[in-house]
Each structure stands twice: as C-alpha cells, then as structure tokens.
Amino acid sequence: MVREPILTCRGLVKRYGRVTALDHADFDLYPGEILAVIGDNGAGKSSMIKAISGAILPDEGEITLEGKPVHFSSPMRAREAGIETVYQNLALSPALSIADNMFLGREIRKPGVLGSWFRMLDRRAMEKHARDKLSELGLMTIQNIGQAVETLSGGQRQGVAVARAAAFGSKVVIMDEPTAALGVKESRRVLELILDVKRRGLPIVLISHNMPHVFEVADRIHIHRLGRRLVVIDPKEYTMSDAVAFMTGAKAPPEPALAA
Numbered sequence: 593m594v595r596e597p598i599l600t601c602r603g604l605v606k607r608y609g610r611v612t613a614l615d616h617a618d619f620d621l622y623p624g625e626i627l628a629v630i631g632d633n634g635a636g637k638s639s640m641i642k643a644i645s646g647a648i649l650p651d652e653g654e655i656t657l658e659g660k661p662v663h664f665s666s667p668m669r670a671r672e673a674g675i676e677t678v679y680q681n682l683a684l685s686p687a688l689s690i691a692d693n694m695f696l697g698r699e700i701r702k703p704g705v706l707g708s709w710f711r712m713l714d715r716r717a718m719e720k721h722a723r724d725k726l727s728e729l730g731l732m733t734i735q736n737i738g739q740a741v742e743t744l745s746g747g748q749r750q751g752v753a754v755a756r757a758a759a760f761g762s763k764v765v766i767m768d769e770p771t772a773a774l775g776v777k778e779s780r781r782v783l784e785l786i787l788d789v790k791r792r793g794l795p796i797v798l799i800s801h802n803m804p805h806v807f808e809v810a811d812r813i814h815i816h817r818l819g820r821r822l823v824v825i826d827p828k829e830y831t832m833s834d835a836v837a838f839m840t841g842a843k844a845p846p847e848p849a850l851a852a
C-alpha cells in the first residue's frame with residue numbers, strides 16, 4: 593500500500609519586500625511520524641511553519657491536509673482543521689491557571705442558557721478535562737490545576753503547552769523549538785512528552801536547532817536551505833555532522849531519490 597502524506601506543501605513562496613523567505617518550498621508529513629525540520633538561521637523554517645499554521649498567507653503554492661487543498665486565513669482556522677502549534681515564545685497567559693490556559697480561546701460554556709446567553713464558563717468541566725489530559729501525558733506532577741502558570745517551572749509550562757496541543761490537535765502537532773529555553777532535565781521531560789504524543793498516534797513536526805534532540809526522536813529529518821527543502825534524510829543513515837554539512841552547504845546532499 594502506498595503511504596499518503598497527511599500534510600503537504602508544494603511550491604510555497606513567501607516574500608517580505610526584497611527578502612524571499614520561502615522559495616518554492618515543498619514539505620511532506622506522514623501519519624504517525626516525528627518529522628524534524630532543521631536549517632540554518634534565516635533558512636525559512638519558521639515562515640513555512642507559519643504558512644502551515646495559518647499565521648501567514650503564502651504568496652504562491654499549495655498546502656493540502658489529508659489530500660484536500662486548505663487556505664488558512666488565521667491560526668484559528670488551522671486549529672479548527674486540527675493543526676495545533678506550540679510556538680517558541682509560548683502563547684500561555686502567565687496569570688491564568690493551568691486549566692484556563694488549556695482552554696484559552698475555546699472555553700467550555702455551561703449547558704443551557706447559562707452558557708449560551710450568559711456565556712458562563714463550565715469551570716468544573718474544564719478542570720476535569722485539563723486534569724485528565726495532563727495525567728494521560730504523565731504530567732500530574734503538577735499538583736493543582738488551578739495554579740497560575742507563572743508559578744510553574746519552564747519545563748512544566750512547556751508541558752502544559754504540549755498537553756494543550758495534544759489535547760486539541762486532532763491531526764497534526766507542530767512544535768517550534770520546544771526545548772530551546774529549557775534545562776537538561778526539563779528538556780528530557782519534554783522530549784518524552786513528544787514521544788508520548790507520537791505513541792498516541794499524532795504526527796509531529798519538530799523544528800529544532802538541537803541536533804542531539806533531533807537525532808534522538810525524529811523518524812525523518814527535513815533539511816531546509818535557502819527558502820526550500822533541500823533533502824529529507826533518515827537519521828539512522830546519516831550522522832549529525834552530515835546533517836549540519838548539508839544544512840550549511842558544506843557538503844552536497846544525497847540524491848533526491850532519498851528525499852521522499
């Protein structure tokens with residue numbers, strides 16, 4: 593059986609004035625995989641992810657989700673379609689509780705007129721869902737679901753962001769540098785969480801500059817260079833220094849036949 597990608601980009605172009613951030617970029621994500629996206633600073637990784645997650649509209653090209661073309665005019669539209677993104681600068685509200693953060697922008701209302709007319713929140717339902725989700729992902733070291741996010745450690749915050757993405761991302765979870773600001777122990781926990789999310793069947797796109805992390809968890813590595821996909825490699829067949837050499841242009845990439 594031919595494996596079909598769940599998410600694709602073909603020929604994405606994005607220009608910012610004279611800068612071409614995406615220069616006919618292609619991308620393929622397959623069901624159930626962790627696809628790492630690596631590339632030098634300014635290679636266009638974030639621009640590609642922003643196009644996929646509805647944060648920017650590409651000037652040209654096509655994005656498909658489950659074989660159908662999609663046009664996300666905002667991050668909300670991408671989320672509604674099942675694509676959740678954990679951004680580098682976490683979009684959590686520090687003063688709000690863990691449960692409130694989990695449901696930010698899609699709060700559960702009370703049933704009946706209390707919810708539909710008076711917009712009253714069903715806090716009990718939100719706290720229960722939040723608690724279920726966090727314990728499902730082994731995050732119940734967080735004692736109190738009503739605790740403000742600003743009182744959590746960096747790793748715990750990242751955990752809440754990952755749990756939120758896993759809870760609502762029905763099709764794809766995208767993580768932009770999820771371990772960049774974390775210590776060794778916290779990074780480890782977040783990597784385990786990423787693997788948990790994969791075990792639960794969700795494909796993950798992991799943008800990272802951290803080669804050991806990438807090589808540890810990725811099934812395939814998409815190497816981005818000068819605004820487009822250069823090649824996709826199997827981490828079992830190449831070393832980290834190979835990957836860095838392809839990424840920086842120090843070494844020619846393998847034959848495109850391996851790129852699929």
Ligand SMILES: Nc1ncnc2c1ncn2[C@@H]1O[C@H](COP(=O)(O)OP(=O)(O)OP(=O)(O)O)[C@@H](O)[C@H]1O
Nearest residue numbers: 608611612613631632633634635636637638639640
């Ligand atoms: N809003 C913007 N306005 C102008 N230029 C931009 C904008 N966003 C990105 N660029 C430019 O587009 C190019 C690609 O940037 P992008 O952030 O996509 O790269 P990146 O691979 O994610 O880099 P990094 O690893 O440094 O985050 C860069 O030259 C950048 O300066």
